[in-house]
Amino acid sequence: MRQFLEILSKPDNLPIVALLASVIFFSWLYWVKAKKNDMQELPEEAKMDDKVQVWPYLVRTEFLMAIAVMAILVIWSVFLNAPLEESANRALTPNPSKAPWYFLGLQEMLVYFDPWIAGVVLPTLIIIGLMAIPYVDINPKGNGYYTFKERKFAVLTYGFGFLVLWVFLIFIGTFLRGPGWNFFWPGETWDPHYVAVLTNVDLSEYFGISTRLPDNTLNPAAFIFGAVCVFGFYSLSGVYWMKKRNDEFMKKLGFFRYSIVSFLFLSMMGLVIKIFLRLGPLMFGANPVKYVWVTPWFNV
Amino acid sequence: MLEQLKKTEVYKSIFRHSYQDTQRNRALQIVDNVFLHLHPVRVPRHATNLGYTWGMGGITFLLFIVLTITGVILMFYYRPTAQYAYEDMKYLMNDVPFGPLMRNMHRWAAHAMVLTVMLHMFRVFLTGSYKPPRQFNWVVGVILLVLTLLLSFSGYLLPWDQLSIWAVTVGTNMARATPLLGHEGPFGAQLGLRPDNDVRFVLLGGTEVGPPTLLRFYVGHCIFLPLVATIFMVVHFWRVRKDGGISGPESTKKGF
Numbered sequence: 001m002r003q004f005l006e007i008l009s010k011p012d013n014l015p016i017v018a019l020l021a022s023v024i025f026f027s028w029l030y031w032v033k034a035k036k037n038d039m040q041e042l043p044e045e046a047k048m049d050d051k052v053q054v055w056p057y058l059v060r061t062e063f064l065m066a067i068a069v070m071a072i073l074v075i076w077s078v079f080l081n082a083p084l085e086e087s088a089n090r091a092l093t094p095n096p097s098k099a100p101w102y103f104l105g106l107q108e109m110l111v112y113f114d115p116w117i118a119g120v121v122l123p124t125l126i127i128i129g130l131m132a133i134p135y136v137d138i139n140p141k142g143n144g145y146y147t148f149k150e151r152k153f154a155v156l157t158y159g160f161g162f163l164v165l166w167v168f169l170i171f172i173g174t175f176l177r178g179p180g181w182n183f184f185w186p187g188e189t190w191d192p193h194y195v196a197v198l199t200n201v202d203l204s205e206y207f208g209i210s211t212r213l214p215d216n217t218l219n220p221a222a223f224i225f226g227a228v229c230v231f232g233f234y235s236l237s238g239v240y241w242m243k244k245r246n247d248e249f250m251k252k253l254g255f256f257r258y259s260i261v262s263f264l265f266l267s268m269m270g271l272v273i274k275i276f277l278r279l280g281p282l283m284f285g286a287n288p289v290k291y292v293w294v295t296p297w298f299n300v
Numbered sequence: 301m302l303e304q305l306k307k308t309e310v311y312k313s314i315f316r317h318s319y320q321d322t323q324r325n326r327a328l329q330i331v332d333n334v335f336l337h338l339h340p341v342r343v344p345r346h347a348t349n350l351g352y353t354w355g356m357g358g359i360t361f362l363l364f365i366v367l368t369i370t371g372v373i374l375m376f377y378y379r380p381t382a383q384y385a386y387e388d389m390k391y392l393m394n395d396v397p398f399g400p401l402m403r404n405m406h407r408w409a410a411h412a413m414v415l416t417v418m419l420h421m422f423r424v425f426l427t428g429s430y431k432p433p434r435q436f437n438w439v440v441g442v443i444l445l446v447l448t449l450l451l452s453f454s455g456y457l458l459p460w461d462q463l464s465i466w467a468v469t470v471g472t473n474m475a476r477a478t479p480l481l482g483h484e485g486p487f488g489a490q491l492g493l494r495p496d497n498d499v500r501f502v503l504l505g506g507t508e509v510g511p512p513t514l515l516r517f518y519v520g521h522c523i524f525l526p527l528v529a530t531i532f533m534v535v536h537f538w539r540v541r542k543d544g545g546i547s548g549p550e551s552t553k554k555g556f
Contacts, residue, residue, distance in 0.1 A: 012463075015411035022419060026354065030426050033351065046549035048346035054339045055329040058348045065355050066362050073366065073412070077404035084393060087386040088465040090508065099470045100456050102414050102449060107470065116485045119474025130442045133425075134435035142428040144547040146352075151428065158425050162418075298479070298486035 004186040007175055011080045016101050016174050023167050027159070033146040043145035095179045095192055104173030105166050111181065112274045114299055122271075129264045133158075136257045161268060200290035203229065203277065211294050218296060226293025230300055233270060237262030338537055340545055344552035352427070353546070356420035361533070363413040368526065370406040378458070380518035382511035385460035410452050417448050429547035437539040440532055447529040454521035460514060468517070469509050475500035 007013060037043040052058075086092075099107050109118035141150040148155055176183055178190035202211045204222040211222045241258060244250050250258065277289040293300040305311055317328045327341045346352045377396055378388045392399040421441065424430060430438035457468045476482040480491065481499040488498065495507045505512030540546070544553065 012411075015415055018412075019415055019418070022415065023422075026419060026422060029351065034426075042551075043549055045346040045352060046551045048344060048349065049549070049552040050345050051342040052345050052348060053323075053326045053342055055326045055336070055341075058339065058343055059330075059336065061348055061350065061355075062358055065350075065358065069359055069362055070366075073363075073405055073409055074401075076408050077401055080404065080408070081393070081400060082404045082407035083461075083463055084389055084459055085462040088382075088460045088462060090465070090510075092462070094462060094466055097466045097470050099467050100453060101411075102452070103471060106474075115474055115477035116479055116482075120478045120482075120485070127442060127446060130445075131439045134430040134432075134438045137431065140431065143431040143549075144427060144429060144552070145549045146427060154428075155426065162422060166418075297490070 003189055004175065010083075012083055013101065013174055014076075014080070016170060019167060020171060023163060027163065030146055031148070034148040037145055037147050038149040043147065045145040096177060096181055098173070098177075101170060101174055104177075105169035108169045108173040108177070109271075112271070112278050116298060117300070125264065125267055132260055132264070136253075136261045138253055138257065157265065157268075165268070165271070199287045201287045202226075202291045202294055203289050204294075206289070211291075218294065223293075223295060226291070226295070226300070230293050233273075234263070234266055237266055338541075340541065343545065344548050346548055346552060347546040354419060354423045356416045356423055360413055360416045360420055363409045363416065364529075364533070366409045367406060367413065370402050370409070371522065371526075373402050374406060375522060380458070380515050382460065382514055385458065385514060389459050389461070406455075410455060414448060414452055417445050421445060424547075427547055431547075434539075434543045434547065437536060437543055440536045440539065444529065444532050444536060447525060447532065451521060451525045451529065454517040454525065457509070457514060457517045458521065465509055468513070472500060472503055472509065475503055 008017065033044070037045075098104060106118060106123060109122060112118070113122070137151075137154055139151055139154065141147070142154075176185065178184045179192040179194065180196075182194055182196050184190055202222065204211060204219075204225040207225065209219065209222045209225050211219055213219050237259070240262070241250070241255070245255075253261075274289075274292070277292070279288070281288050291299045316332050317325055319325065330336045330339055330341050374392070377392045377399065379385065389403075392403055396402075424438065424441065453468070453471060457464045476488075476495070476498060477485045478488075478499050479486040480488065481493070482488050483493040483495055483498040483500075485493075495501065501507060503513075503516075504510070505516050
């Protein structure tokens with residue numbers, strides 16, 4: 001336990017503790033405000049529709065906030081020194097080697113995906129997906145006030161992505177991943193000699209199709225199996241479209257917007273499924289799944 | 301004496317209006333000041349409510365200013381070469397008056413800024429403030445988020461200690477797996493990419509994190525990225541005004 005507290009109190013990890021605390025606080029604040037707004041005709045914000053002068057009412061708040069932030073920052077800087085370790089040495093690799101804290105969610109993804117997905121495709125999809133939000137969210141409600149009732153899907157999706165897939169994975173990557181990127185519960189000692197014995201299998205092998213032929217070349221059946229899994233998963237969006245395309249909402253959304261939303265949404269869910277394929281079998285003492293689809297050029 | 305001073309031409313040329321608390325002076329206080337001029341003269345009351353705005357955008361901007369000032373001070377003591385970088389850090393932390401304070405403030409403000417940017421984005425999402433007419437400003441905001449992360453990441457290398465070199469090694473190793481552009485990425489080998497000609501090589505100025513990387517990241521961190529971020533910030537703030545000021549329910553938009 002002492003080691004866990006030590007990592008928790010490392011100066012560079014303070015922002016993560018602050019991140020967790022503030023995210024919990026602000027989610028709670030949102031929930032209280034949204035619930036209150038949802039229960040009445042007019043949102044609270046609409047009741048505050050009278051105009052006030054920026055000088056002094058807004059400038060005063062800004063000034064006080066600025067003083068508070070500066071005070072916190074100075075106190076923080078007086079009492080906690082920024083870390084400065086030994087001089088850079090290429091011959092001495094620390095274990096574990098960790099990226100800066102805000103990228104640890106992505107580094108955690110390396111457990112479940114090859115680097116080309118975890119390190120390149122995923123960040124690109126996150127950035128593009130975020131940029132696409134205003135153009136694919138055609139719900140005109142909930143603009144300029146807190147609400148949950150009027151935009152459940154949007155809030156739940158964003159909340160899940162931000163709170164679970166971003167913040168929570170940063171927490172795991174920082175505090176629960178030790179030497180060799182092995183998982184250690186809080187209270188366990190980070191043993192650098194610990195070796196996790198894992199026999200990874202590919203998904204096709206659960207269905208009796210081995211990935212490699214006896215001469216170690218790729219089994220075409222496994223290749224096709226993987227392709228069917230991946231494309232089949234993404235074609236779920238097509239099935240849903242065929243079923244719902246005549247709904248009022250779907251007509252308004254249009255095929256193009258729907259394709260983007262469903263692709264991004266399924267990609268996010270695919271990520272969760274892959275995590276479960278990896279961790280789920282471990283709970284039953286079975287072999288974790290490494291790849292869903294193996295090809296000569298890349299693996300998914 | 302003070303009254304006399306206020307009648308001089310010099311004083312009047314600097315301060316255009318009196319400080320007497322009148323409706324008119326409150327308005328002039330905003331429009332006659334280039335910095336406060338960022339604001340409108342009047343806002344709907346919910347805009348001054350911290351429970352609505354969380355103040356995170358403003359704090360992010362404040363931290364950016366703090367980072368610029370402390371960053372420039374640090375530049376006086378730091379040489380971005382593998383030979384001197386770490387020595388200069390030691391010197392800064394041990395011998396320069398207020399050196400540790402400047403560096404600590406720079407580092408903690410940087411961490412805090414990443415945090416406040418995320419929270420600002422969270423608030424903007426939860427209030428649906430990206431909805432028309434503010435769609436494009438959300439996109440600008442996403443670009444600013446990426447720039448903030450890049451600024452923080454490039455600064456991470458500069459102390460040139462074990463922490464920085466390995467964190468950046470882990471981060472930039474991803475680049476070698478870029479599809480089509482990295483030598484270990486899908487189709488990379490088929491396209492003839494090697495460790496010494498792929499996208500990671502361009503990023504690092506070598507096949508591993510070394511002295512050329514330090515210089516590259518330094519120039520990016522101190523000149524290129526802050527410049528680009530400033531441009532996008534200008535657009536971001538300007539668009540807030542042009543898109544009708546702070547978001548709010550329909551009824552708060554009367555009289556604008």
